[in-house]
Amino acid sequence: MNKTTTISIGGFDGMHIGHQALFDKLDDKGTIVVIETGYANLTPDRFRERYTTHRIVYLKLDDIRHLDAKGFVNLLKVKFPKLKKIVVGYDFHFGKDRKYSYDDLKNIFKGEVVVVEEVKHNNDSVHSHKIRAKLQIGDIKGANEFLGHNYMVVGKRIDGQGLGSKELFATINLDVKDFLLPKEGVYATLTRIDDEEHYHPSVSFIGHRVSTDGTFAVESHILDGELTCKDKAEISFVDFIRNNEKFDSIQELKEAIKKDIAKAGKELKFLQL
Numbered sequence: 001m002n003k004t005t006t007i008s009i010g011g012f013d014g015m016h017i018g019h020q021a022l023f024d025k026l027d028d029k030g031t032i033v034v035i036e037t038g039y040a041n042l043t044p045d046r047f048r049e050r051y052t053t054h055r056i057v058y059l060k061l062d063d064i065r066h067l068d069a070k071g072f073v074n075l076l077k078v079k080f081p082k083l084k085k086i087v088v089g090y091d092f093h094f095g096k097d098r099k100y101s102y103d104d105l106k107n108i109f110k111g112e113v114v115v116v117e118e119v120k121h122n123n124d125s126v127h128s129h130k131i132r133a134k135l136q137i138g139d140i141k142g143a144n145e146f147l148g149h150n151y152m153v154v155g156k157r158i159d160g161q162g163l164g165s166k167e168l169f170a171t172i173n174l175d176v177k178d179f180l181l182p183k184e185g186v187y188a189t190l191t192r193i194d195d196e197e198h199y200h201p202s203v204s205f206i207g208h209r210v211s212t213d214g215t216f217a218v219e220s221h222i223l224d225g226e227l228t229c230k231d232k233a234e235i236s237f238v239d240f241i242r243n244n245e246k247f248d249s250i251q252e253l254k255e256a257i258k259k260d261i262a263k264a265g266k267e268l269k270f271l272q273l
């Protein structure tokens, strides 16, 4: 913290292309100051760290929300005594009732305040809440374009019904906490198992298993061979394939999954893994 000369400030859930435009203005001693709202579900916990080489410092919203502009700048100066430059976005607001903006920062901070202009994609302003909305309608491609990387979730391996490997296709079942799950359905995905370095082409299902026991599941079938998952896996979403459906027999479900596998295989074939 003592060496930090530049910082960027925000919630930064998702670390999307708008956020990255701010990080591009930091120097190599730059620090990202994450205001933790408790609502981050695109990159919860420490997952933001995957998408930057900059150091991240976390501030709890409850510890700063009552501050006025002076109080906020003072806190930053105490935390970062060598601070020379603050980078924020065009719509940055802070303090009580979010009533202060970059103008207040400019007035109070005796250094440089860089305001990054609005980053848009296809003429649409990029924001975390829009990425959440896209995931909730299964628009993976749209969400990934806003993110600048594939949306991914991490989960702990749990036991499934045991039906997959016997009568259908073997899947890794996951308990996913803290991450927003995309809409129920079937997805072309890449799955990373335990601490493996590379990702396997896969097809994943999210939803209530309305054709079998009705329970909710997040499961991934690996296309390039049956693998053992000990502890955890990560699913990186590439495309939406179809909605969750109720099939009248296991045989019909199996036929549908066969088609999903073929579709995912085709879609993922040309990806560099």
Ligand SMILES: Cc1cc2nc3c(=O)[nH]c(=O)nc-3n(C[C@H](O)[C@H](O)[C@H](O)COP(=O)(O)O)c2cc1C
Residues within 6 Å of the ligand: 159, 160, 161, 162, 163, 164, 165, 168, 169, 170, 171, 173, 186, 203, 204, 205, 208, 209, 210, 211, 212, 213, 219, 220, 221, 243, 244, 245, 246, 247, 253, 257, 260, 261
């Ligand atoms: C690619 C794929 C697609 C699936 N699609 C559906 C579906 O549309 N409807 C459904 O009820 N279950 C679907 N399932 C879930 C199956 O019901 C589930 O794999 C099966 O119940 C075996 O579960 P197990 O791994 O817990 O044994 C799908 C699973 C996979 C891997």
Ligand SMILES: Nc1ncnc2c1ncn2[C@@H]1O[C@H](COP(=O)(O)OP(=O)(O)OP(=O)(O)O)[C@@H](O)[C@H]1O
Residues within 6 Å of the ligand: 009, 010, 011, 012, 013, 018, 019, 021, 022, 087, 088, 089, 090, 091, 092, 093, 116, 117, 118, 119, 120, 125, 126, 127, 128, 129, 130
């Ligand atoms: N599209 C964007 N273009 C430029 N700056 C942005 C953009 N989106 C966010 N920022 C800036 O990034 C910082 C973090 O913002 P914030 O965490 O509120 O992101 P957000 O995507 O707007 O989130 P939400 O959708 O929840 O409001 C702020 O300084 C903000 O002004």
